[in-house]
Amino acid sequence: MKCKRYLIGVAATYLLLQTSCSSMFYSNSNVLGQIKQGMSPEETTKILGEPEYRRLDYGLEEWEYRKMLNPLDSEATVIIVRFEEGRLVYMDSFKASERQPVMPEPPVTAPQEPPVVVVPGHKPRPVIRPISDKQFTDFYNKVKARLFKDEQMKLIRAGADNKYFTCQQCARMMSLYVFDDDKMEVLRIFAPRIVDKENYETVTKSLSLFEQEKAMKLLGI
Template sequence: MRRLNQALVALAICALVSSCGLTASNAIMKVQRGMSQEEVSQLLGSPDFRRFDNGSEQWEYTTAANKVIIIDFIDGMVTNMDSFKAIVTPPPVAVCPPNEIITVAPPSQPDHSGPHRPRHKAMNPLDFENLYKKVRSKAFKDDQLELLSVGVVNNYFTCKQTARLMSIFTWDDEKMKVLRMVSDRIVDRENGNEIVKTLDSLFKQDDARKILGIKDRW
């Protein structure tokens, strides 16, 4: 009888592990456009993070394998889902002696406006895709801009990549903030029209041309 009870406990544990594996790997594929929040909860459980703005709502899940799942709802119904591998950044390590204050002067901005500006290698497609998805996953514009300001440090971009980052935002003023943030790190300004055409306002287009050093409209 004791052996039978042990076998039943082992079987229950196996079933529990199997059900967890289903949630992590297969349940995501069952999320469909038009599902209700209750149906998503039955598949994935309660979200780790929840955001809402006006009539839209966003749920965020993080799996044990560091996969991030973003689900958007409008009026309680699924309208969009995105999943990607989270970028885990190790915490900085302090190396300064105790009680010692070190003042670090900010680096001077490199001059990229002249014909002999240095050439840098643009961000590789995989790292750029991770940055793009992380910025896009934020629910609020201020959070998106703040995350992007961190992501551009020590990275360089093509005009096409810059235009794609700008496309995350709806209004020209927000797009121009992105352009000013990235402008000193664009490696192929000769393709600047890729950026200009993302803007609707003719005035903003002219401002973008000035930033990129494009003299003529055509």
């Protein structure tokens, strides 16, 4: 009789432990091996149960578990699964003590401007700016109004003197002509006066491949 009571007590204790620890222990130690990419949240829940933590971020959903995979473990294993469009796309597991603390990012400070050094007797370099669109349009229309190419080129040389232009303005003046030779003649006049040579493709795209190489050399590219 005494032995029977002892066995009943052991059984009751076992059932109590199973009930109280069911949320902490997994009955299957190979539970991680059952998690497969592409699983639905419902399928994942059947294996891992309800998550302790959930995170949502613009279409992504992340679940976090903290479970003892083995009754002999001294600490819980953290399991993280991530879903995208209703399917499992990521899983990671590690001991809780292995999680690296999140270090605060250092404050971002604006870069300091370098000091301006004024050299006695030294004149600052002048800022070179191209002519305005209105000025160029007037210049372009005057050239276009001339009937002969020689007159046009003469006017271009005179009008470009002591002025600066953009690649877009140069390309527009070149568009007055059909043949590459005439376009290249315009470019030879404009090239030393172009301020944005990094936009050279605006100029070269209207030329043949052979002439494009020459044009890039004129522009110093």
